[in-house]
Amino acid sequence: MDFTYSPEDIAFRDELRGWLATNLPQGWGETVFLPEDEDENAMFRLDWERKLYKGGWNGIAWPREYGGRGATLIEQAIFAEEMARAKAPEGLNIIGRNLVATTLLHHGSDAQKARFLPKIISGEEVWCQGFSEPNAGSDLAAVRCQAVRDGNHFVVNGQKIWTSFAQYSQWCILLARTDPSAPKHKGISFLLVDMKTPGITIRPLRQISGECEFNETFFDDVRVPVENLVGELNGGWRIAMTTLAYERGPEDALGRQLVFRQELDQLLATAAKLQRGNQTAIEDSLLRQKLAKSLVAIEIMRLNCLRAFSKSLKGAPRGAEASMNKLYWSHVMQDMFDTAMEVLGPLAPLTAGDARAVDGGRFQLAFLRSKAFTIYSGSSEIQRNIIAERVLGLPK
Amino acid sequence: MDFDFSQEQYMFQDTIRELLANALTMEHLRNGATEELWEQLAETGVFALLTGEADGGLGLGFTDLALVFEEFGRALVPAPVAAAIVAGGVIARFGTPEQRAELLPGHGEGRLRLSPAFAEAGTTIPSAMTATARPAGTGWTVSGSKILVPDAAAADKLLVALRFGDDELGLALIEPTRAGVALREQNVLDLTARYHEVTFDRVALAASDILGGKPDSATVVACFDAAAAVAALQMTGMAARTLDEAVTYVGQRKQFDRLLGSFQAIKHRCADMAVAVDACRSAAYYAAWALDEAAPDERARAVSMAKSWCGDNARFTCNQAIQLHGGIGFTWELGLHLFLRRIKCEEASFGDADWHRERVIDATLRSMELTG
Numbered sequence: 001m002d003f004t005y006s007p008e009d010i011a012f013r014d015e016l017r018g019w020l021a022t023n024l025p026q027g028w029g030e031t032v033f034l035p036e037d038e039d040e041n042a043m044f045r046l047d048w049e050r051k052l053y054k055g056g057w058n059g060i061a062w063p064r065e066y067g068g069r070g071a072t073l074i075e076q077a078i079f080a081e082e083m084a085r086a087k088a089p090e091g092l093n094i095i096g097r098n099l100v101a102t103t104l105l106h107h108g109s110d111a112q113k114a115r116f117l118p119k120i121i122s123g124e125e126v127w128c129q130g131f132s133e134p135n136a137g138s139d140l141a142a143v144r145c146q147a148v149r150d151g152n153h154f155v156v157n158g159q160k161i162w163t164s165f166a167q168y169s170q171w172c173i174l175l176a177r178t179d180p181s182a183p184k185h186k187g188i189s190f191l192l193v194d195m196k197t198p199g200i201t202i203r204p205l206r207q208i209s210g211e212c213e214f215n216e217t218f219f220d221d222v223r224v225p226v227e228n229l230v231g232e233l234n235g236g237w238r239i240a241m242t243t244l245a246y247e248r249g250p251e252d253a254l255g256r257q258l259v260f261r262q263e264l265d266q267l268l269a270t271a272a273k274l275q276r277g278n279q280t281a282i283e284d285s286l287l288r289q290k291l292a293k294s295l296v297a298i299e300i301m302r303l304n305c306l307r308a309f310s311k312s313l314k315g316a317p318r319g320a321e322a323s324m325n326k327l328y329w330s331h332v333m334q335d336m337f338d339t340a341m342e343v344l345g346p347l348a349p350l351t352a353g354d355a356r357a358v359d360g361g362r363f364q365l366a367f368l369r370s371k372a373f374t375i376y377s378g379s380s381e382i383q384r385n386i387i388a389e390r391v392l393g394l395p396k
Numbered sequence: 397m398d399f400d401f402s403q404e405q406y407m408f409q410d411t412i413r414e415l416l417a418n419a420l421t422m423e424h425l426r427n428g429a430t431e432e433l434w435e436q437l438a439e440t441g442v443f444a445l446l447t448g449e450a451d452g453g454l455g456l457g458f459t460d461l462a463l464v465f466e467e468f469g470r471a472l473v474p475a476p477v478a479a480a481i482v483a484g485g486v487i488a489r490f491g492t493p494e495q496r497a498e499l500l501p502g503h504g505e506g507r508l509r510l511s512p513a514f515a516e517a518g519t520t521i522p523s524a525m526t527a528t529a530r531p532a533g534t535g536w537t538v539s540g541s542k543i544l545v546p547d548a549a550a551a552d553k554l555l556v557a558l559r560f561g562d563d564e565l566g567l568a569l570i571e572p573t574r575a576g577v578a579l580r581e582q583n584v585l586d587l588t589a590r591y592h593e594v595t596f597d598r599v600a601l602a603a604s605d606i607l608g609g610k611p612d613s614a615t616v617v618a619c620f621d622a623a624a625a626v627a628a629l630q631m632t633g634m635a636a637r638t639l640d641e642a643v644t645y646v647g648q649r650k651q652f653d654r655l656l657g658s659f660q661a662i663k664h665r666c667a668d669m670a671v672a673v674d675a676c677r678s679a680a681y682y683a684a685w686a687l688d689e690a691a692p693d694e695r696a697r698a699v700s701m702a703k704s705w706c707g708d709n710a711r712f713t714c715n716q717a718i719q720l721h722g723g724i725g726f727t728w729e730l731g732l733h734l735f736l737r738r739i740k741c742e743e744a745s746f747g748d749a750d751w752h753r754e755r756v757i758d759a760t761l762r763s764m765e766l767t768g
Contacts, residue, residue, distance in 0.1 A: 001459050001685050002398045009397070074397050265764065272766040282761065292753035295760055296679075296701045303399065303678035310400035321674075328671050381660075387670055388663035392643050395658040 005074070013078050019055050020086045029087035038211060042092055042168050049091030049123040059097050059121040063105070066113065067121040073309050077254055084258030092168060096120040096127035100173055102246045107190075107231045107239045116171070116192070128169040130160040130193070130217060131240065138382045140175070141184045141237060145219060147176035147191060154178070154191060154229070156199075156222040162376070166202045166215040169195050173243070174224075179234050190236035192228040199223075209368040245318055247377045253325050254305040260333055261298050263366060267291070267336075270359055271343045281343050291343070294336040301329045320390035323383040330373035330380065337367040399681070401463060409463035411440060416471035422731045425472055425588050437477065438506025446485035447500045453488065457688035458625065462681050465626050469633025472734055474589035475741070476511060476546035478626050483510035483555045486567065486619040490608045495569065499553065511551035512623060513542040513594055520746055522616045528559045529568065529601055529611075536560070538568065538576075538599040544745070548572050548579050548592035555607070556596075557616050566611030567619060568601055575599065585737040617692070621699045624746040625683040628702035631710035631742050632676040634735050638710075638717035639669045641732065645721055662720065669716050672709040679705045697759050700752035707743040714739050 005013070025032045035041045052058040053067075061076050062068025071079065083090075091097065101120050104113055119125040136142040145158025156176055166172070172193045179187030193200075199222040204212040231239050246252075268291065271282040281287055304325055312318065340363040341348045352361030374380045388394040401409075419433050437443070442464055447453020461481070468478055484503045487495060487510070502508025516525055527540025538558060548554060549572065556568045572579055576599035579592045607615050643666055646657035656662050679702040686698035714735050718725040725732055743749065 001401065001681070003685070003689070005397055077397070268761060268764060268766060272761070282766065288757050289750060289753055292704075292757035295756055296705055296753065297675075299701055300675050300679050300705060303682050304675060306397070306399040307678055307681075310398050313398070314400065324671050324674050327667070328675060381664065384664040384667035385660070387667035388657075392666055392670055394643065394647060394663050394666060395655050 005078070009074055009078060012075050013082060016057065016079060016082045017086075019057065020082060020088060023051060023055060024086060024088060034089055038213075042165070045089050045092040046123060046126065046168070048089050049093055049097075052091060053122050058091065058123065059101065062101060062117075062121060066101075066105075066117045073313055077306075077309060080255035081258055084255065084262065087262070091123065092165065093120065093123055093126045095129050095165065095169075095173075096125065096171070098252070099129065099243050099247055100127045100171075103173070103190075103239060103243045104230070106242050109227075109230075111227065112192070112230065125170040126165060126168050127171045127173065128163045128166040128195070128217075129243075130163055130172045130174040131243075132162045133159060134161050138379050140240070141188065143175050143177055143188060145174070145176050146180070147174075147178050147189060147224065149178075149226070150223075152226050153223040154189075154226065156191070156193070156219045156224055158219050160217045160219070161205070162214045163202075163217045164214045166195070166217050167204065171195060172217070173230075174219075175236055175240055178236075182234060185237045187234055188236040188240070189233055190230040190239040191224050192230060193219075193222065193224050194228075197222050197224070207369075208371060209365055211369075244378065245322060253301065253329055254309070256329065256333075257298065257301045257305060260301070260329075260336065263340075264291075264294055264298055264336060266359065267340050267343060267363065270363075274343070274345070274347070274358070276345055281345065287339075287343055290339045294332070294339055297332040298336065301332060304328060320386050323378070323386040324391065326377060327380055327383040327387065333373055334370045337363065337370040341367050401459075401681075405460060405463055408440075408460070409467060412437075412442070412464050412467045413470070415440065416467060416473065420471045420473065422734075425731070425734055433473070434477070434506040438504070441504075443481060443484060443506050444500075444504030446481065447488045447496075447504055451488065451496045451500050453500065453504055458485070458622065458684045459688050462629055462684035465629035465684075466633040466636070466677075466680070469630035469635075470637040472588055472634070472637075472738060473630075474547075475586065475591075475738070476509070476550070476589055478630060479512055479546040479623070480510045482619065482623045482626055483512045485622060486512075486555065486615065487569075487607065489618065490567075490612070490615045492604075492609045494604065495607065499569075502552070508553075509547070509551045510553050510555060511546050511548055512619060513545040513548070513554045513556040514620065514623070515542060515544045515745060517541070517543055520744070520748070521751060522557055522565055522613070522620050525557055525559055525565070527556065527596065529566070532600075535603060535605075536601040538570070538596040538601050541593060541595045543593045544582065544584065544591045544741070545594050547590045548594050549581070549590065554594065555619070556594075557619070558611075560611035563613075564611040565613040565616040567607040567615050569605050569607060570596075570599060570601070584741065586741045587734060587737060614692075617696075620746055621695055622687055624703040624752070625680070625687055625699045627742040627746055628676075628680040628683055628699070628706040631706040631739055632673070632680045634739055634742075635669075635673045635676050635706070635710040635713040638714045638732065638735050639666070639673050642666060642669065642717040642720040656720075665716055665720065669713045672713055676706045676709050693759060693763075697756055700747070700755040700759075703747060704749040704752040704756070707739075707749045710739045711743060 035044050060069040060071040060079055064070045133143055147154035147156045172195055174191040174193045175188055176191055177187050178189040199220040201218040203216045205214050205216055206212050274281040344358050347358050350357040351364045419436055444453040445456045449455040487499055529536035529538045551572055553569045556570055558566055558568050560566050576597045578595045582591050582593050584591045646662050649656045683698045683702035686695045718732050724730050
């Protein structure tokens with residue numbers, strides 16, 4: 001057991017820290033922040049992603065032959081830490097960089113890798129994920145969106161939902177039913193769809209936070225060339241499982257942990273200033289206990305990630321344990337934002353724009369957003385099934 | 397960066413697990429622990445592990461013992477064993493050469509028993525303790541009372557946390573047979589060991605009886621932190637064991653013509669228990685590392701995170717395990733209650749969860765230069 005970093009790791013950290021200092025806008029995180037307008041925000045994050053690429057800092061975990069650094073897990077951890085420390089924005093192409101690329105590296109043809117990977121890492125092409133449907137959420141294998149072979153094309157008809165960033169995306173990974181007569185897991189194919197293809201309609205969905213990050217996406221006779229099939233026809237379910245395993249991995253969780261800890265630090269600073277009766281909120285022993293619970297739970301989230309990392313470094317396969325990580329942090333963070341609202345007390349209902357809103361209403365927004373944590377990337381109920389059946393070996 | 401154990405450490409865990417599986421059955425636990433257990437454990441080196449090589453020990457650390465203590469919890473090794481290892485470790489670190497030479501060889505062989513005496517009826521926290529040593533002649537006299545001292549009657553030396561004057565604390569080495577020391581066996585939730593109330597009535601103390609030769613609060617806090625971390629590690633083992641028992645049971649028991657474990661209501665509860673146990677491991681292992689390697693502030697923070705988290709979550713896991721067993725879970729015969737009883741004792745010892753959480757937030761706010 002050793003919590004120190006090697007000289008190579010420290011050099012990596014220093015190099016990244018230096019790069020961030022010169023490449024983030026002057027006053028970043030103090031006087032300069034992400035744009036509030038959603039479209040401007042997205043474009044800013046896209047520009048940032050391209051800047052990261054030019055600096056050699058995008059897709060660092062990718063193999064060198066596709067433009068990455070072949071970064072070790074430790075370097076990925078350091079990267080996540082430094083980005084969080086600098087409060088650097090997250091690039092827009094999260095799905096392309098983390099999910100599509102990983103899936104293509106595992107299952108894509110050489111031609112697909114050569115065509116798509118360079119434009120993902122450069123930020124030229126942004127991707128979205130066409131998995132969920134109105135009647136296929138937790139029961140993802142129930143997808144009904146259909147792809148029917150017609151010469152050298154599949155013709156796609158159906159609807160997807162919760163497609164984050166579809167409005168900014170050039171490409172989409174799509175789960176479509178290609179054999180309606182097969183058992184449901186065995187009739188699904190994994191397609192790559194150009195979002196400019198005629199027949200695609202995107203309708204923004206307003207979320208409980210008021211934001212429109214995700215969409216409903218409709219496919220009407222959308223023609224997809226057969227070379228955009230990933231893996232085998234009707235073999236899409238296994239490929240989708242690869243995608244999801246990376247969506248829930250410790251690399252993702254460690255980056256989140258650091259951001260959550262910053263949120264909590266901000267909450268502590270706020271609680272030390274907020275007056276509650278004849279004392280500050282932080283002096284209230286009940287609130288202190290709740291805040292301390294969050295502190296402990298969030299620090300353990302980091303330790304969970306580091307343990308998972310260490311196991312991976314020794315070659316342990318990526319397995320259902322990722323579900324333990326996700327189930328843990330999603331509930332811990334929801335609890336923290338519940339506590340945040342309690343800390344704000346009488347001011348909790350006031351949102352951004354009100355003169356008395358605390359910290360610009362950030363905790364209200366985060367509280368609302370946190371409701372998604374236990375739903376996306378597989379709901380808590382699905383994670384519990386996975387843990388019970390695949391980790392604990394309980395019967396189906 | 398490596399938050400994992402070495403092959404040797406895992407192998408040592410296997411050795412201990414195998415030994416305990418044979419040496420400590422439910423029968424042993426219900427009928428009181430066997431004397432042979434101390435000898436068998438001594439042969440593995442666990443009592444000599446924290447002793448420096450110069451004193452004839454192995455010169456290893458709590459990280460090397462972390463998985464051992466987890467196994468102790470899993471097998472419900474009676475509390476005096478881990479307590480003795482903690483006391484020996486503190487003596488190895490802070491004792492004078494004479495104290496180390498007198499106590500550590502016998503301790504290492506498992507024949508000289510050490511037992512820490514910390515808790516009082518009013519507190520388990522060093523800074524609030526009232527048992528006091530007052531100057532008298534060239535030494536001191538000790539008055540006060542300690543409760544829940546693990547098998548004080550079998551101990552050769554008690555390691556007693558005392559107040560020396562207003563500001564200083566210290567650890568005194570006192571035989572339970574010394575004049576003025578009275579023992580009373582207590583009725584305790586935990587049925588796997590004896591515990592005693594130890595009363596000190598003007599007990600004479602020489603400088604040579606004080607760990608390190610003079611009072612030093614750092615020794616008391618280090619012993620307290622080590623004991624709290626060891627409680628967290630043992631509770632992690634108890635949580636893991638109760639989870640295993642529950643999963644085994646619901647995987648065999650049928651109701652409504654189906655295995656209980658095939659119902660989602662049951663599965664989901666088991667999944668939550670598994671997540672809780674996994675997080676216990678993260679917290680407790682880090683605390684063990686911090687005992688060896690971290691500066692006192694970080695050590696305190698790590699220990700307090702682990703003690704509060706593992707206490708809450710071992711209780712949660714054990715409660716769920718009893719519930720999942722249904723009526724049989726409530727029986728004396730099944731024995732899950734032995735875990736419930738022990739966890740409750742560990743929770744109450746060496747700072748409860750609320751106190752440890754307060755220590756975490758206080759340290760955090762001070763490091764952020766926030767008041768309150």
